[in-house]
Amino acid sequence: MTVVRSEVVQILTGDDVVRVRQDVRARAVEAGFSLVDQTKIVTAASELARNTLDYGGGGTVLIERVDVGGRKAVRLTFEDQGPGIADIEKALTDGYTTGGGLGLGLGGAKRLANEFSIASNLGQGTRVSITRWK
Amino acid sequence: MERIPILKMGAALLVTIQVDMHDRLAMALEEDLTAKIAGNASKGVLIDISALEIVDSFIGRMLDNIAAVSRMLDAETVVVGMRPAVAITLVELGLALTGVKTALNVERGMALIQRRIDADVVDRGELDDRSAE
Secondary structure (H helix, E strand, O other): EEEEEEEEEEEHHHHHHHHHHHHHHHHHHHHOOHHHHHHHHHHHHHHHHHHHHOOOEEEEEEEEEEEEOOOEEEEEEEOOOOOOOOOOHOOOOOOOOOOOOOOOOHHHHHOOOOOOEEEOOOEEEEEEEEEEOO | OOOOOEEOOEEEEEOOOOOOOHHHHHHHHHHHHHHHHHOOOEEEEEEEEEOOOOEEEEEEEEHHHHHHHHHHHOOOOEEEOOHHHHHHHHHHHHOOOOOOEEEEEEEEEHHHHHHHHHHHHHHOOOHHHHOOO
């Protein structure tokens, strides 16, 4: 796998969520994504960035344009040092929320991506990674 | 603070969302809209989202909330101009916006609201009164 381009964006305010969306869009365009695929990865990025902000107390996202065996992809890795998720299975269930949202963020982002992984430790933080292929 | 303008078109209000929405702006819009619905006794709210490149669950919830609150204030909300890619993504996200009426464009949305206004007038017998004058 080759990382063509990468950057780290801080997520500390609502405006940062907007910037994450713009940067992810730019990488998706570079990777030659169709409009629908661009919309999907940007929407997933928006959900996860908001989770990082609202539940993780802020954090970062690593935005990467990667190539694997000639296939272009965008990979996003969100990290926070927040309280962590006690029950990941539950957190992935549609409609489950601890923060007053719709509870669609994690499960929705998973559906909008081709690859999804999550790791969380209570009291230490959460890392969510998604990849979407062209 | 930045605000989204709300235009009055007869008995309806028109909101065109053109900027990349963030939380504070969305919340301010909800407040401004409800105040205007009550102040103008508006019967409908048209929300034009044709400029929005994405609708995430945050914006989706905002649209749902506006529709629910408007309904309680006797106004109907119609979301117009959703891009096809946004519609596909919203359904996959799990957000079908079931509480919100949609129309393809502002014209059709306005027609929906006008139909409702006309139906109200008939219900209250105002048409009959007018024809008797």
